[in-house]
Amino acid sequence: MNSQENDMLEKILSSLNRIENQLRDIKDHIERSSGNESSDGGQSIPGTLDIITVLQGLDPNLFPTVKALFEVPGCSADEISRKTGRSRSRENQHLNRLVELKYVSKFREGREVRYKLIEGQT
Secondary structure (H helix, E strand, O other): OOHHHHHHHHHHHHHHHHHHHHHHHHHHHHHHHHOOOOHHHOOOOOOOOOHHHHHHHOOHHHHHHHHHHHHOOOEEHHHHHHHHOOOHHHHHHHHHHHHHOOOEEEEEEOOEEEEEEOOOOO
């Protein structure tokens, strides 16, 4: 495995850890607001989220877009569409969905809109 692949895997792991921490925060919030005990207390919490559930629920069409963002951080929809082989309008849809999910940030550089993965949020 080369260093570029290693870096990509480390970024993916970092993002998954961030997602897991966010899910843990959501679970804690649900437990506090519902008055239920944590699973340590022996009571199960309906609707408890875990990382597997979230990953299974994500649209698989978003994965090539995310992979392209790992490879070329801070890129435009045009650059991503060239990497994925999909149309620019399709990539815009996927990028805007990732922005809504708070996995990607959107910013302007001159006249061009660019996107990058949000890393290290907890």
